[in-house]
Amino acid sequence: MKKSALALFISTAFISQNAFATQPKEVVNHYADIALAVYQDAGTTAQQLDKAIKNLIASPSEKTLKSAKTAWLASRVPYQQSEVFRFGNAVVDDWEGQLNAWPLDEGMIDYVKVGAYNHELGNAGATANIIANKELQIGNNKIDVNKITPELLASLNELAGSEANVATGYHAIEFLLWGQDLNGTNAGAGARSYTDYVQGTGCTGGNCDRRAEYLQATSTLLVSDLAWMQTQWADNGENYRSELTAKAPKEGLRIMLFGMGSLSLGELAGERMKVALEANSPEDEHDCFSDNTHNSHYFNQKGISNVWFGSYTRIDGTKVTGPSLNDLVAKSDKNVAKQTSKAVTAADNQVHTLVSSAEKGTAFDQLIATGNKSGNALVAASIKSLVVQTAEIEKAAGVLGVTNLNSDTADHEF
Amino acid sequence: MKKILLLSCLIATPVISADFNIVEQINTLKIEQSQFFNQKSQTLATSIHAFCRTADFSAEQQNIQQSWLQTMQAWMPLQGVTKGPINDLDLAWSIQFWPDKKDITGRKIKLLLQSGQTDWNAQQVSEQSVAVRGLGALELLIFEQQLNAQNCPLASAIATHLDANSQRISTAWSEQYGPQLLLQSQDKKQQKVIEQRLIAELSHQLSFINKKFLMPLGKTHPRPYQAEAWRSETSMLQLKSSYQALQKYFLQGVKPLLLAEKKVYLANSIEDTFKELLTGWPVDPSLKKLLSDKTGLKQLYRSKMSMDKLSYQLQDELPLALNIIVGFNATDGD
Numbered sequence: 001m002k003k004s005a006l007a008l009f010i011s012t013a014f015i016s017q018n019a020f021a022t023q024p025k026e027v028v029n030h031y032a033d034i035a036l037a038v039y040q041d042a043g044t045t046a047q048q049l050d051k052a053i054k055n056l057i058a059s060p061s062e063k064t065l066k067s068a069k070t071a072w073l074a075s076r077v078p079y080q081q082s083e084v085f086r087f088g089n090a091v092v093d094d095w096e097g098q099l100n101a102w103p104l105d106e107g108m109i110d111y112v113k114v115g116a117y118n119h120e121l122g123n124a125g126a127t128a129n130i131i132a133n134k135e136l137q138i139g140n141n142k143i144d145v146n147k148i149t150p151e152l153l154a155s156l157n158e159l160a161g162s163e164a165n166v167a168t169g170y171h172a173i174e175f176l177l178w179g180q181d182l183n184g185t186n187a188g189a190g191a192r193s194y195t196d197y198v199q200g201t202g203c204t205g206g207n208c209d210r211r212a213e214y215l216q217a218t219s220t221l222l223v224s225d226l227a228w229m230q231t232q233w234a235d236n237g238e239n240y241r242s243e244l245t246a247k248a249p250k251e252g253l254r255i256m257l258f259g260m261g262s263l264s265l266g267e268l269a270g271e272r273m274k275v276a277l278e279a280n281s282p283e284d285e286h287d288c289f290s291d292n293t294h295n296s297h298y299f300n301q302k303g304i305s306n307v308w309f310g311s312y313t314r315i316d317g318t319k320v321t322g323p324s325l326n327d328l329v330a331k332s333d334k335n336v337a338k339q340t341s342k343a344v345t346a347a348d349n350q351v352h353t354l355v356s357s358a359e360k361g362t363a364f365d366q367l368i369a370t371g372n373k374s375g376n377a378l379v380a381a382s383i384k385s386l387v388v389q390t391a392e393i394e395k396a397a398g399v400l401g402v403t404n405l406n407s408d409t410a411d412h413e414f
Numbered sequence: 415m416k417k418i419l420l421l422s423c424l425i426a427t428p429v430i431s432a433d434f435n436i437v438e439q440i441n442t443l444k445i446e447q448s449q450f451f452n453q454k455s456q457t458l459a460t461s462i463h464a465f466c467r468t469a470d471f472s473a474e475q476q477n478i479q480q481s482w483l484q485t486m487q488a489w490m491p492l493q494g495v496t497k498g499p500i501n502d503l504d505l506a507w508s509i510q511f512w513p514d515k516k517d518i519t520g521r522k523i524k525l526l527l528q529s530g531q532t533d534w535n536a537q538q539v540s541e542q543s544v545a546v547r548g549l550g551a552l553e554l555l556i557f558e559q560q561l562n563a564q565n566c567p568l569a570s571a572i573a574t575h576l577d578a579n580s581q582r583i584s585t586a587w588s589e590q591y592g593p594q595l596l597l598q599s600q601d602k603k604q605q606k607v608i609e610q611r612l613i614a615e616l617s618h619q620l621s622f623i624n625k626k627f628l629m630p631l632g633k634t635h636p637r638p639y640q641a642e643a644w645r646s647e648t649s650m651l652q653l654k655s656s657y658q659a660l661q662k663y664f665l666q667g668v669k670p671l672l673l674a675e676k677k678v679y680l681a682n683s684i685e686d687t688f689k690e691l692l693t694g695w696p697v698d699p700s701l702k703k704l705l706s707d708k709t710g711l712k713q714l715y716r717s718k719m720s721m722d723k724l725s726y727q728l729q730d731e732l733p734l735a736l737n738i739i740v741g742f743n744a745t746d747g748d
Contacts, residue, residue, distance in 0.1 A: 158633075161635020262742065281543070283516055370542060391741075398739055403738075
């Protein structure tokens with residue numbers, strides 16, 4: 001058996017070198033490998049976060065709160081890289097709201113400072129405060145929220161039709177760890193005290209028991225959601241991956257390119273950067289409670305880069321590499337492949353300047369302040385690099401004969 | 415039977431002159447539209463300035479409201495375009511910031527009025543959040559607050575700023591972008607690229623207009639404050655103007671191309687769907703009102719059916735028929 005396989009290998013090797021050149025099917029399959037690795041890492045870091053949350057709840061202190069925050073920040077690294085799989089893959093897009101919906105009206109979850117809280121107009125659940133209330137009155141409806149469970153919280157997402165009613169996911173956890181950022185476009189993130197989790201005497205903010213239950217329930221849900229998504233990308237049996245790889249390879253390529261372009265232009269450059277920048281609105285920054293927006297943006301971009309180059313660096317430092325879109329485009333048009341690679345790398349570097357800025361003490365919410373000309377220019381340069389990258393992705397799509405990249409789902413045109 | 419059918423097709427199909435040029439057609443249309451928008455912005459600024467100068471705040475403000483409405487409707491054909499001066503000069507959001515989910519307009523205007531500054535000028539407005547620079551901010555001041563001694567200086571400055579921006583757009587179309595486009599299109603290879611871009615623009619603009627309709631409609635519950643122009647309760651008028659402008663773009667620029675490619679059936683079907691959508695359009699100008707009861711919702715969902723059909727025709731069938739790639743636009747995303 002082995003012999004004949006080897007013989008076949010040798011004989012085909014002499015037929016044509018091109019037979020071994022990158023094929024669309026292999027590129028799509030490797031894309032699924034990367035998705036699996038990214039979701040596995042997201043799952044692992046979510047479990048670590050869950051452990052840290054359990055410690056915080058068991059013994060609230062400065063130290064355990066800090067550990068939970070550190071674990072949350074680490075969990076964002078792989079997850080943000082997974083967002084490139086969102087657009088185009090319905091299995092991800094239909095699921096992700098429960099994990100990463102944003103922006104949220106946090107007054108639905110817990111206490112907020114009156115006068116410093118701006119919510120979506122007409123949102124009936126904007127000040128519901130589930131932690132402080134065992135029953136919610138939303139319009140004419142009464143909702144029993146006495147027992148806080150992962151299922152209950154999941155059912156409260158998009159309550160009364162408002163997307164800003166986000167009860168679960170990374171940003172709900174972020175809010176429960178950091179609290180409201182009351183500094184506007186000045187330095188500083190949310191400053192929730194660990195005492196919000198102290199049970200009995202010493203509890204601050206009221207309802208510390210329900211707050212702890214809430215935090216645990218949403219963390220449990222996050223872990224199980226990520227475990228489910230891993231099963232969808234595993235290379236065994238009937239799951240989403242098998243559907244994707246059974247499609248015509250060109251359709252697989254379309255999904256990959258559509259995901260990259262949609263994240264690059266409409267979502268990252270538009271919703272997540274340009275709205276916040278041009279409206280000088282810190283409520284429209286992505287990780288607004290923790291001021292982790294710079295990393296959030298950078299790892300979104302890294303996700304795009306991963307798909308283009310077919311390479312992902314795992315949280316343990318190992319690399320997943322294989323046949324890429326870059327290889328495939330280069331087969332037909334070296335110049336377009338080179339230009340696209342250049343634009344993707346340039347966007348990596350440009351968006352990373354937001355990380356450097358934050359590390360030097362100027363976070364994203366300060367960069368977008370009215371009158372901060374150099375800060376505004378830095379964000380604008382990132383937006384521009386993403387716009388350029390998107391145009392190159394379109395050209396690459398053209399080389400592969402992929403059309404129909406237009407879709408209809410974001411909110412801001414620019 | 416066949417003969418008769420063929421004959422009727424021939425009658426319905428105007429002969430396309432070989433030198434039909436979509437670039438010229440669209441260029442002329444856009445220049446007219448941007449000039450018209452500029453005129454209306456100018457009139458609005460003049461009337462706000464005059465009203466604020468007289469300082470008789472008990473006087474009727476209907477004329478100013480009317481003037482705002484006309485300016486807004488004149489903006490509709492230019493709203494949501496992805497190529498051209500508005501994009502190059504990055505002016506879209508300065509003219510109108512939408513969607514404004516968390517009412518940044520309301521909050522920022524409040525802050526500016528509370529600041530106590532009374533000597534606002536257009537330059538200062540241009541340095542503020544986009545949410546307070548254009549039509550949405552003026553709508554708030556004119557309809558929600560009504561012009562008064564306190565907000566007049568700010569309203570006047572915003573109106574001047576809007577007028578100046580509309581002037582920039584109009585000038586750029588007629589003196590730079592338009593002539594350049596015509597020049598570039600003289601090169602055969604370039605002409606093809608520009609042509610494709612102009613056709614794709616129909617799809618991009620449609621995405622934007624549909625968004626204005628779908629966001630307030632909501633997935634499970636109506637969300638009236640996600641609409642544009644909810645403060646003046648004229649959302650349905652704006653939406654209708656948008657679809658009308660798109661219809662004009664199609665009829666003048668794209669339909670002749672479809673006919674030249676002998677895609678007669680598709681050309682006529684799209685024209686019919688536009689008619690169906692616009693003739694069945696609800697009369698009530700207030701989307702908020704229509705969303706608040708069953709009869710209104712029924713009317714909206716009827717229009718949505720035509721909208722869905724139109725979207726399929728323009729975004730799936732048309733690119734295929736004309737063999738063009740419609741690229742990404744900013745509505746791709748969440």
